[in-house]
Each structure stands twice: as structure tokens, then as C-alpha cells.
Amino acid sequence: MLGHVSIFINGDYDPLVWIPVLIWLFDRLLRGARILAFNPLFWKAKALITYNEDAHMIRVLVPVSSSLYAIEPGTFYYLMVLNKWNFWESHPFTVASVSGPGKYGAGALEESSPLLRPASISSQEMNGESEKLQREMTFLIRPYDSFTGRLKHYAEADxxxxxxxxxxxxxxxxxxxxxxxxxxxxxxxxxxxxxVPISYLEKLTMSSTRPKLVEIHWAVRQSALAVDILDHELNDALYNEQVRINIYVTGADSRRRGDEAIYRFAEWKYKRLDVEEIIERALGTGEDSLAVVTSGPARMADESRSAVAARTTDSLPRIEYFEESFQW
Structure with a gap:
């Protein structure tokens, strides 16, 4: 490229090539620095991958004990798998939760942190791959093609x-x-x-300036996905009076009344999620300020955005809308 440009007007156009090259190199250096900051010995870092066929969900656990910074809620990371020749390929994923002694304590980890024990795996098997007391970051991933499809293949193979x-x-x-x-x-x-809500739950329920109420309205096609997450990442939240979990099962063949009895602290609804009704009810309980956070299909985001915009008036309590990516 530079050779083709340099022949014109004694190289006057060369900067048009070098400037983007330098920007690209600077970006590569920054990405390399972030990788080293997360784990200075990144080539030795290992993750555990499991796949729940009924829930159609991949769970990836990555140790964070070597990270030079704290894992913040709502942030996302590019994951690269170094096992194959295409190691440079990466995919962004939002961090769902962080488990380990920093959150539960050494004794509570074995009893209360199901992140280390997917339903089909015994604790003894997990111990062979990972130390119980290390902190781990969890990603929840829906498998499709390409990168996420390969993650599913790794999990199924083992x-x-x-x-x-x-x-x-x-x-x-x-x-x-x-x-x-x-x-x-x-x-x-x-x-x-x-x-997204899983990522923020710890901060919203344990900080000194925590909200009075956190509501989660979650639409799923199959109840198996909800059961898997309730068993693991949302297990503690089920027993927290500050948190209300509403699950909307939309799949025609997903009506499992047994789930309601086992997970009775979550409210099960077998219908489509009504955004207008949810926001209207949340606003109608007083003068409290309200944050609405959406992470879902485009239609859900559009409905939520419109509902909040229609209620952003001086006569109503303060309400703000936040939208998180649902593309990965």
C-alpha cells in the first residue's frame, strides 16, 4: 500500500498511510497492556467451560486472582481461546458475576457459591480443575456459530x-x-x-447507598434456562427481601409447574412481558427515583425506551433509562 502511494508527488500522501498504521499499533499496544494487567502470565491462564443442553447456555469460569484491578459490574471483556491456531480471534462478553473468598468467605464458598458446581458436575470433579478458594469471573453465553459454537464444542467434548x-x-x-x-x-x-442484572446485584444489595428495591423482569423461552440461573448466579438473590425476581416463560412447551414450587421466591408468569405495565407499576408506588435498565431484543429495548420517554415529565418522579448491549 505504501509503495503505491509513495509514487505520487514525492510521498506527500505517505502520512495518509502512516497515521492509521500508528493508530492501529497504538491500539494493539493498549490491548496487550490490558491482557497483561488481567494476568501477567496470560499464556498459563485456564478457564473452565460447561454447557447445559436443556438451558442452551454456556458457562465460562475464569480465575481473576492474578488481575491487577477489581472486576466492575456491567463491564465486558474480549475472550480469546489460545488452544487453536486461530487464537487471535476474540469475542466480547459481559461479566455476569465474580465468586470466591472475597465475596463469600472460605466457608461460605463451598455451601453457597454454586458457580463452581454446575448441575451436572460434582464438586470433586471441579476440584480437579480449579482451586476452591480462588476468585473466578463468570460469563453466561448463548452458543451460536463460529466462536461461541467452538466454546460449545469444547464443553461437549469433555x-x-x-x-x-x-x-x-x-x-x-x-x-x-x-x-x-x-x-x-x-x-x-x-x-x-x-x-446484566446479575452483574450489578452484589453492588446494589451490599453498598451503603443501595436502592430500596431491585426488580428483575426476565423473559425466557424455556424454563430450563431460568432454573439453571436460579440454581447458580441468582441463588442468593432469591432470599434477599430487597430483590424481586419475575420470570416470564414464553415457550409453548415450557410450562413446568414444579419449578414454581421449588423456586417459590421467584414469581413465575406464563405470558409475554408487558413493559408498559411494569414501568407504570414501578412509578405508581411513590416519589422514589427510578432507573430502568434494558438488555434484550430490539423490540423489548424499543418498548422500554418509549415507555420511559413518555413518562419523563416534571409531574412524575425522576426516571432514567439505560440500555446495555444484547448483541453478545
């Missing part, structure tokens, strides 16, 4: 044990939403968008 792969983590990217500044927070999410 079932019933978790697959172990070498990974490099590039991040964090994104920003933390100021949800702690509101009296009430309402999450309206669909499918794997549940990673």
Missing part, C-alpha cells in the same frame, strides 16, 4: 467434566452505570441479557 482451555482476557471495556443513585432499579431483560 462432558460430564468441565472443559479446560487456555484463554487470554482483554478488558475491561464499557462503563459502570450509576444505579446506586436511584431509590428503585428495574431490570427488563430477555434470555442471556440476565447477565
Amino acid at each position: 462432558q460430564p467434566k468441565p472443559a479446560t482451555v487456555r484463554v487470554a482476557i482483554d478488558g475491561p471495556y464499557g462503563k459502570v452505570l450509576p444505579l446506586h443513585q436511584f431509590d428503585k432499579v428495574v431490570f427488563i431483560v430477555g434470555g442471556s441479557g440476565i447477565a
